[in-house]
Amino acid sequence: MVHDRCIVSEYTEEVREVACEILELMAEGLGVPDTSLFSKLIRDSESDSLLRLNHYPPLPIPPIHHCTNDFDNSSNSKVGFGEHSDPQILTILRSNDVAGLQISLQDGLWVPVIPDPSAFFVNVGDVLEVMTNGRFASVRHRAMMTNSQKSRMSMAYFGAPPLTARIVAPPVLVTPQTPSLFRPFTWADYKKATYSLRLGDTRIDLFRNRKDF
Ligand SMILES: O=C(O)CCC(=O)C(=O)O
């Protein structure tokens, strides 16, 4: 349907602009002289960005006699989208009003993100972690299926570089005090190397200079 396709591409263009503005503010905040350093990668006509639609159907409510030892059978949940960090530069996520998204803190605690259909949720991706030399860290997250009455629906725009782009932090973020945490690679190298890993593996570690911290 041509009309629906137009709406999806219009949404993608608008949300790319949101991502670019955020990336320009981040570059400015970090003191990067070229504030379009990150955003120009996703504005590039060869950018490998994509839009993903996720649908998590509600879990059936377990019959009472199966849960006689379960004090809280209303909070039954199952992983719908396994733990991972988004590999690209920046993710702009929207969802309906059904809960499910959780982010992982350093201590391994899963923190639920309150759903808000009027908000954008912004995730730093692995590439931005490398390009900011670790100043911004990609966030580990997952999505749960719960027994709410409704499906959770989400729509994620992943701003990505062109396949041939060299992923490296700018000189201003690499100093004797903050040496380069990662070795340079292309987005194609990253995608290729990560095909051999599972979703939950920390892919960025493949390109880390030192593993002793
Ligand atoms: O559905 C969600 O909230 C999370 C989706 C997600 O993490 C992804 O598509 O990468």
Ligand SMILES: [Fe+2]
């Ligand atoms: Fe994700």
